[in-house]
Amino acid sequence: MSNVSSFMAKSTIRAADLDHRKKINFNIGRYNAAVPQGKQQFANLAMARERAKNAKWRAIENLDSYLEEFEKKITERGAAVLWAETAEDALEEIGRICREKNCKTLVKSKSMVTEEIHLNKYLEQNGIESVETDLGEYIQQLDNEPPYHIVTPAMHKSKEDVARLFADKLGVPGGLSPEELTLVAREKLREKYRHAEVGVTGANFIIADVGAVAVTENEGNARLSCSMPKTHIVVVGIEKVIPTMQDLALFWPLLSTYGTGQRVTVYNTIVSGPRQSHETDGPQEMYVILLDNGRTNLLANTAARQALYCIRCGACLNACPVYKNIGGHSYETTYSGPIGSVITPHLKGVGEYKHLSYASSLCGNCTEVCAVKINLHELLLENRHEAVVKGNSSLAERLAWKAWKQASLNRGLMNAANGNIKSKVVNLVFKGWAQHRDKLNFSQKTFNQLWKERQG
Numbered sequence: 001m002s003n004v005s006s007f008m009a010k011s012t013i014r015a016a017d018l019d020h021r022k023k024i025n026f027n028i029g030r031y032n033a034a035v036p037q038g039k040q041q042f043a044n045l046a047m048a049r050e051r052a053k054n055a056k057w058r059a060i061e062n063l064d065s066y067l068e069e070f071e072k073k074i075t076e077r078g079a080a081v082l083w084a085e086t087a088e089d090a091l092e093e094i095g096r097i098c099r100e101k102n103c104k105t106l107v108k109s110k111s112m113v114t115e116e117i118h119l120n121k122y123l124e125q126n127g128i129e130s131v132e133t134d135l136g137e138y139i140q141q142l143d144n145e146p147p148y149h150i151v152t153p154a155m156h157k158s159k160e161d162v163a164r165l166f167a168d169k170l171g172v173p174g175g176l177s178p179e180e181l182t183l184v185a186r187e188k189l190r191e192k193y194r195h196a197e198v199g200v201t202g203a204n205f206i207i208a209d210v211g212a213v214a215v216t217e218n219e220g221n222a223r224l225s226c227s228m229p230k231t232h233i234v235v236v237g238i239e240k241v242i243p244t245m246q247d248l249a250l251f252w253p254l255l256s257t258y259g260t261g262q263r264v265t266v267y268n269t270i271v272s273g274p275r276q277s278h279e280t281d282g283p284q285e286m287y288v289i290l291l292d293n294g295r296t297n298l299l300a301n302t303a304a305r306q307a308l309y310c311i312r313c314g315a316c317l318n319a320c321p322v323y324k325n326i327g328g329h330s331y332e333t334t335y336s337g338p339i340g341s342v343i344t345p346h347l348k349g350v351g352e353y354k355h356l357s358y359a360s361s362l363c364g365n366c367t368e369v370c371a372v373k374i375n376l377h378e379l380l381l382e383n384r385h386e387a388v389v390k391g392n393s394s395l396a397e398r399l400a401w402k403a404w405k406q407a408s409l410n411r412g413l414m415n416a417a418n419g420n421i422k423s424k425v426v427n428l429v430f431k432g433w434a435q436h437r438d439k440l441n442f443s444q445k446t447f448n449q450l451w452k453e454r455q456g
Contacts, residue, residue: 003332004355011326011359020156020327027155028318034261035315041253041263052250053373056309059208059241063299066208066241067290073211077273079286087117087293094119094200094233095126097287101231103128103197107189109215109222110134111202112150112312113235113291116334119200130200131192133221135185142169148328150335151259151314156327189221199229199283203236204311205251206290209244212272213288216255216265223269232274232283238290239298239308251311258313258371294347303382307342309372316366316376322359331356338366342379350383351392357383415446 014020042048059066071081084090098106106128108114120141123130132141136153140146143165147153154162159178167174172184201222203213213234215222226232242251248270256262275282298308317323317337328336333344333353341356357380360366366376387393407413423442443450 003352006332007330007355007359010332011330014327014330015325021325023156023158024324024327026158027152028324031261031318035257036261038253038257038261038263041257048250048254049371049373052254052311052371053309055242055247055250056311056372057306059243060239060299060305060308063238063241066243067206067238070206070208070211070241071290073209074273074288075211077211077276079273079288082287082289084289084291084293087291090117090235090289090291090293091119091122093287093289094235095122097231097233098123098126098128098198101197103231105129105131105192105196106198106200107131107133107192107196107225107229108137108200109202109217109225110137110153111200111235112147112334113202113237114200115147116293117235117291119235131189131196133189133192133219133225134217135182135219135221138185138189139165142166146329146334149314149317150312150337150340151317156329193224193228196225196229198231198233199225199227200233200235201226203234203240204255205248206236206241207245207248207270208241210272212245212270214248214252215269215271216252216267217269218260218262218266220267223267226269226271227282230284232271232286234271234286234288235291236288237295238292239295239310254371255311255313258315258369298343298346301346303386304342304346304379306374307339307346307376307379309374310339310343311371312339313371315369315371319365319369321361321363321365326359331359338376338380339374342374342376342383345383345387350387350390354383354387354392357381357387411448415448 039045075081082093084093097103104127106123108119108130110132114120120130120132132138134153136155137147139154139157139162140148149155157165159181162178162181163174163176166172166176166181166184170184170188176184201215204216205214206212207214213236215226217223226234242248252268253264256265259265271286274284274286295308298304314337316339317328320338323337331337331340331344333340333348333356335343338360341359344356345353360377360380362377362380364377367374367378370376388398423440445453
């Protein structure tokens with residue numbers, strides 16, 4: 001089954017799932033109630049978003065120099081920086097490090113970029129136990145599912161769903177409360193931290209001027225993953241760079257507010273290298289893998305480049321009427337929702353993923369809520385345009401629009417057929433339109449006729 005066929009099949013089933021819609025509306029409703037409270041910390045929210053956008057513009061326009069500055073600074077403190085052009089390159093480097101450390105167990109904090117390269121699957125194939133330590137990710141791993149949402153991985157599950165899952169997979173009593181379920185996960189994961197040879201984290205930001213990575217979380221699992229094992233590996237996309245440490249004072253509150261409605265998340269950590277000679281805690285070795293994996297395709301595209309400004313807050317997913325109906329798994333990509341629909345065709349190929357850019361009402365709500373003011377709905381239109389220019393539209397579609405154009409430019413042709421004929425022709429050519437919508441019905445009279453009747 002092709003990507004577009006699978007997407008249509010899954011989204012059709014999910015859109016009619018009222019139980020799914022109830023759970024999503026409940027969770028997004030709580031998010032919508034919290035975000036206005038978080039926004040109150042900003043004296044001028046519009047100015048904060050504009051400054052954040054400008055900082056990301058500066059970072060992306062000078063990406064090469066900022067990444068080199070970061071590498072220089074963090075290398076001076078003993079970390080090793082590895083450049084990975086593809087997902088395969090990143091996996092090969094991680095595999096090499098794990099073999100050198102004789103790694104049997106690896107603990108991993110929440111990281112969408114490691115989902116992007118399918119790290120868990122790779123480690124499993126190489127006989128290494130990879131344990132998700134974020135509670136939401138841990139739930140998804142137990143259920144053998146990918147994350148549903150880029151911030152809240154198990155958003156589509158109720159507390160009853162999680163209780164049943166824990167009872168089935170972990171052998172605990174059924175019907176446990178959320179607090180009891182959390183304690184069960186904590187007990188299981190603490191043992192993994194103690195025995196893991198390697199810890200893997202992502203990074204919310206790469207701080208160029210000091211040579212450090214910043215990690216934001218609410219559970220402390222990332223801090224444990226990067227400090228308890230002897231080896232710490234950071235996997236991060238090259239677009240996560242920000243110019244200076246001072247920028248964190250802007251980006252951390254923005255990410256917290258737009259991600260979860262908090263003023264600031266519970267744990268905010270800056271990691272600038274392995275354990276130093278005067279320090280008592282931390283890993284003995286630290287590696288930072290800077291991943292491209294198609295990001296330079298976006299960088300080279302001046303029209304779509306601003307998509308690299310994204311700080312992965314997930315606000316556009318929570319605002320999107322399409323996402324709220326079809327769910328995160330229907331997209332069958334690492335990054336779902338509006339931002340996923342914008343970047344995935346550039347990361348993985350327009351030909352196979354152009355359909356995602358049509359999975360939008362173009363209402364503009366995603367642009368309205370974006371923390372760094374990315375024009376997401378305009379970029380969706382740009383993707384559609386690029387797909388046509390590159391010849392990724394079907395011959396039937398091109399011929400249909402060519403005929404439509406000729407008819408629209410010729411008043412005689414437009415007036416030649418009555419409404420019934422036009423309706424039949426259009427519904428035949430665009431037969432997929434009416435599959436989930438009402439049929440297109442044209443007026444029985446032409447505009448010229450109506451004008452003459454009304455104006456004499």
